[in-house]
Amino acid sequence: AHGAHVPVLVIGTGYGGAVAALRLAQAGVPVHLLEMGMAWDTPGPDGRIFCNTRSPDHRAYWLRTRTKAPLNYFLGSSIDRDVTRHTGVLDAEEFGGIIVYQGRGVGGGSLVNGGMAVTPRRENFAGILPSVNADEMYGVYYPRANAELGVSAVDPAWFDATPYYQYARVGRKHAQRSGFRFTFVPDVYDWDYMKREEAGTVPKSALAAEILYGNNHGKRSLxxxxxxxxxxxxxxxxxxxxxxxxxxxxxxxxAVTAEQLDTAGNVTATKTVTADRVFFAAGSVGTSKLLVKLRATGALPRLNDEVGRGWGDNGNVMCGRANHMWDATGARQSAIPCAGIDNWAAGGAFAEVAPLPVGIETYASFYLSITRNPHRARFSWNAAAGRVELDWQTAWKQPSIDMAKTIFDKINATEGTIYRTDLFGVYKIWGDHLTYHPLGGAVLNRATDGHGRLHGHPGLYVIDGALIPGNTTVNPFVTITALAERNIEKIIATDLR
Ligand code: FAD
Known part of the structure; x- marks a missing residue:
């Protein structure tokens, strides 16, 4: 309520915010979380909380009147459609040179993401978080995060048999025939539930194209x-x-001020509460935007010059390949990916074999690559426009394209195949306009101390993806969770006892 006091206030309910809330509460500290998105706990008139990718409605997008699908073309035509403006679950936030996709609602990105729960290879960790002790992370915090998140791998025998992973088996075959390392990618999805979906004994979720706009069953979100x-x-x-x-x-x-929103995005009230400690867990973009604005407008003048810097896209780039008729990828596809091609050491790319769950045979193999893109962008305050901007340029994706090509040029040569040119526009091969994996903007040991305490203002902490300087070599949420577990343990032991 307006005017109230709380010991700890957490901004955002994604991975960082959820870890902070659980561990502080277990230590006896009352915690209040503020989340700009909806609760996502009430079914709509169709009996479902979330809509699926084949028929997006008002629940799909954050305050848009037209969908903005990441893969926005098919056979050269736009697949976007009009929707009612609503506080939907997926935000396609547009900056000058990049669209940053993010989850909105209680659970943050865990509501919309693929649930791929990947611990980076240990030899890469020093390049991800150079100031963090790898022995502690791999001995304690990665295992803790994986256990709490409910991570497990697909049953390989079922993978080999189900029609729903034919696309991934084709991906494996093509990777192996070109000499690349194929890996199963663990996930938070309940694999036994997915087997029951196939058997027809439970409502379908992953097997009914539920991804991006939320999963009604099977996925263990936060x-x-x-x-x-x-x-x-x-x-x-x-x-x-x-x-x-x-x-x-x-x-x-x-003093923390928040605007209460209605589901059309209108501000219905403005409230201020006080807190002894505030955790910024609004995600890489949300936390960076708040901190950059608060520093520039004089609210938090002692934040240092590192705030807003070190932002990266985890090297995300997408592409499709056109297979021969004998390599059909299946009209039935699980929306939960479970396969990856690891060419990080040699080529700087880790590619997920991604689904294209459009419900018809496409003969396409589709991939989201995570690459070692060296570019880092900066957030800055545009006083005239009253908003925070990001100086990422679309051309900065070229290194990512080159790294992804170390995998797919070779596969195309081996298989005698070509890239799809109809998935991102008219004759456009690369999905180089977006990221699913924003990271950085308030980097650990630069904008904060070694455990996320913001420099200049005691009692303020960063505990989300903003701490990670732009790349995790794999999908990021396990690393975000493990780092939050590490930092909150230290903060509880030293700041709250
Ligand atoms: P978030 O999870 O983004 O949470 C931040 C929360 O803060 C949000 O709920 C937001 O609404 C809220 N917020 C923001 N600003 C404010 C404000 N001013 N006031 C109040 N609340 C605010 N990662 C993987 O590891 N594996 C995957 O398979 C994967 N797939 C993905 C697929 C998609 C489509 C997307 C978009 C992302 C995917 N990711 C995946 C990325 C992953 O979801 C993110 O890295 C992760 O959610 C980031 O966690 P976080 O705690 O930093 O912030």
């Missing part, structure tokens, strides 16, 4: 894991549809 356990302590309150706009020192405390 609502089922960290946030459920945090709520069970009785010490955690979550306010959805509350967007934080300011954090200002107020004596030894902080």
């Amino acid at each position: 609502q089922q894991t960290y946030l459920a356990r945090a709520r069970a302590t009785g010490r955690v309150a979550i306010s959805p549809l509350h967007r934080v706009t300011a954090v200002v020192p107020d004596g030894a405390r902080y």
Whole structure:
């Protein structure tokens, strides 16, 4: 309520915010989380909480009147359609040179993502978080994160048999015939549930193209894991549809201002509460935008010059390949990917064999590559426009394309195949306009100390993907979760006891 005081306020309910909430509550500290998106706990008139990728409706997008599908063309035609403006679950946030896709709602990115839960190869860790002790991460915090998130791998025998992973088996065959390392990618999806989906004994989710706009069953989002356990302590309150706009020192405390939104995105109330400590967990973009604005407008003047810097796209780039008729990828496809091609050491690329669950045979293999892109962008405050901007340029994706080509040029040569040119526009091979994996903007040991305490303002912390300087070599949320586990343990031990 307006005017209230809380010991700890957390901005955002993604991985970082959920870890902070659970561990603080378990340590006996009451926690209040503010989340700009919806609760996503109530079915619509169709009996479902979320819509699927084949028929997006108002629930799909954050405050848009037309969908903005990541893969926005098929056979050279736009597949986007008009929708009612609503506080939907997927935000396609447009900056000058890149569209950054993010989850909106209680659970953050865990609501919309593919659930791929990948621990980086240990030899790459020093390049990901150079100031963090790898022995502790691989001995304690990665295992802790994987256990809490409910990570497991597909049953290889079922993988080999089900029609729903024919596309991934084709991906494996092509990878292996070109001499690349094929890996199964673990996931938080309940694989036994997926088997029951195939058997027809439960409602279909992954097997009914549920991905991007939410999963109604099967995927263990943060609502089922960290946030459920945090709520069970009785010490955690979550306010959805509350967007934080300011954090200002107020004596030894902080005054936090939030706008309450209705589901059309209108501001219906503005509230201020005070907190002893504030955790920024609004995601790489959300946290960076808030901090850059608050520094520039004088609310938090002592934040250092590193705030806003070191942002990267995890080297995301997408492409499709056109297979021969004997390599059909299947009209039935699980929306949960489970296969990867690892050419990181030799070519700087790790490619997921991704689904194209359009419901018809496409003969296409589709991939999301994570690459060692060296470019880092910066957030800055545009006072005239009253908004935060990001200086990423689309041309900066070229190194990512070159790295992805170390895999797919070779596969095309081996198989005698070509790239698809109809998935991202008219004669456009590369999906180089977007990222699913924003990272950085308040980098560990630069904008903060070695555990996420922001320099200049005691009692303020960063605990989300903003801490990670732009790349994790694989999908990021396990690393975001493990780093949050590491940092919150230290903060509870030293700052709250
Ligand atoms: P987030 O999860 O983004 O959470 C931040 C939360 O803060 C959001 O709920 C947001 O609404 C809220 N917020 C923002 N600003 C404010 C504000 N001002 N006030 C109040 N609340 C605010 N990663 C993987 O590892 N594996 C995958 O398979 C995978 N697939 C993906 C697929 C898609 C389509 C997308 C978009 C992402 C995917 N990711 C995947 C990335 C992963 O989801 C993110 O890296 C992760 O969610 C980031 O966690 P976070 O805690 O930093 O922030």
